[in-house]
Amino acid sequence: MLECAVKSGWDQFIEFVEARSSSAEFKNWIAPIRCLESSHEETILEVPNIFVQEYLLDNFKDVLADFLPLKGTGEPAIRFVVAETPRPQPTSTEMREPQEEVASSPHLKLNTLYTFDHFIEGPSNQFVKSAAIGVAARPGKSYNPLFIHGGVGLGKTHLLHSIGQYVLEHHKKLKVYSITTESFITEIVEHLRAKSIDKMKRFYRSLDLLLVDDIQFLQNRLNFEEEFCNTFETLLQQNKQIVITSDKPPGQLKLSERMVARMEWGLVAHMSVPDLETRVAIIKHKSELKGLNISSQVAFFIAEHIYNNVRQLEGAVNRLCAHSRMMSDSLTEDVVERILSEMFQTDAPNKKISVENILKSVATVFEVRISELKGESRHKEITIARQVAMYLAKEMIDDSLMKIAASFGGKTHSTLLHAWKKVSDQIQVNEPLRKQVQMLRRNINS
Secondary structure, eight states: OOOOSSOHHHHHHHHHHHTTSOHHHIIIIITTOEEEEEOSSOEEEEESSHHHHHHHHHHHHHHHHHHSOBOTTSSBOEEEEEOSSOOOOOOGGGOSSOOSSSOOOGGGSOOTTOOGGGOOOOTTTHHHHHHHHHHHHSTTTSSSSEEEEESTTSSHHHHHHHHHHHHHHHOTTSOEEEEEHHHHHHHHHHHHHTTOHHHHHHHHHTOSEEEEEOGGGGTTOHHHHHHHHHHHHHHHHTTOEEEEEESSOGGGSSSOHHHHHHHTSSEEEEEOOOOHHHHHHHHHHHHHHTTOOOOHHHHHHHHHHOOSOHHHHHHHHHHHHHHHHHHOOOOOHHHHHHHHGGGOOOOOOOOOOOHHHHHHHHHHHHTOOHHHHHSOOOOHHHHHHHHHHHHHHHHHOOSOHHHHHHTTTSOOHHHHHHHHHHHHHHHHHOHHHHHHHHHHHHHHHO
C-alpha cells in the first residue's frame, strides 16, 4: 500500500499509531492514507478526502514531527494530495460521539492525547483544572456553563477535550459533541442551504454535553449568535452541560448583553501563562512521552527562554526529538540554543516587579524558605540565596535602598549594598552563579 522510495519514517509512524489506536480508528482514519513520496525535505501523502487530512493533523501533528521531515517552523513538512477516486469514509456508527443527525466530520473527534492525566498542573491552571474535573465528574450539576479563557496555546482546548474524554469513558450513555465556533457557523450555513435547520436544532437540543472551542469567533455575527444563544438557553434549562473556551473573558467579547449574561451564569475560570517550574514540568513530561532524555538543567534552560505558551514548548520538544533522532547529539545547552534559537523569546511580558516576586523566585531556585531569606540565619546556602535576592532587588526595582532593604526583614541599606557588591564580584568569576542569576532575572521578568 505504501509507495515511498524512502519510507522508513512513515512506516515507523504507522507502527507507532497502530499500536496505540483502536482497530476501528486505525482502519477508518489512518489505513486509507498512502505515502506517495518521501525525501529529506518533504513527505507527500495521498488522502481519500479533506476530512482524513484534517483528522491526521488535528490528532497526530506532534507525533508526525517525530518521524517525518520538518519545516523551519518545526511542523512536519507534508504535502497532501486528495485521491481522485473517493475512498470509503468512516461510518457514523463507529464514532463514539453522537452522529444520528449530523454527518461524520473531523471536529467531532476528540484528541486522544488530550486527557487530564497528560495535563500538567501548576499555580497558573490549578483552579481551572479542578473546575474541569468537577464538571466532567458531574455534568450539568457542578458549574454550568463552565467558561475557560486565556491566551493562545495555554491548554484551553486540552482541558475541553479532557472533559469530553472523561465523560465518554465514565458516563457512556451521555451524548457528547465537541465543535469549534467556526464549524458551528459552517453547519448553520450548510443546513440553511439544505433547508434542514430544524434537523440541526433537534440534534443540538438532544445533547447532554456540548463543548465549544473559541467562542470569540462568534463576535460580530449576530444571526449566528442568536441561534447559538437559543441553543445555549435550551440546554441550560434542561440541565445539560456546556463548556466554552475563549481568548477573553465574557465581558470583553463583542457579543450581546444577553449572550454575555448567559455565559457568566456559571463559572468563569482564567488560565494564565505557566510559571517557570510548570514549564519545566511540561518539557520533562512531553519529552518522556516521546522517549527523549532531557536533563533538568537543559529543561530549565528551555523554560527560561520560551515562556509565552505551552504549544511553543511542545514545538520545541518536537524539534529536539527530530534532531536527536537524526543527529544523535547529546542535548547540551549549546546544542539546544543552536536548534531552538529562533524560538527563544526576548521580550518578557510587562509587569511590576516587587521584592516578593524576587523572594519567591530565589526561594524556589535555591530551595529555601522565604522566611529564611528575610531572617538572620548565617547558614552558607541561605546567606548566598539572601545576597542574590538583595542583588536582584537593587538591580530590578527602582526604589530607595532603605525601602528595599526594609523588605528583607528590616535589613539596613548598607547590608543591601554589601550583598549587591559581593554578588556583583562573584558573578564575574563564578560561572554557575552567573547562570543562576541570569535564570532568576528572566524568570522574574516572565
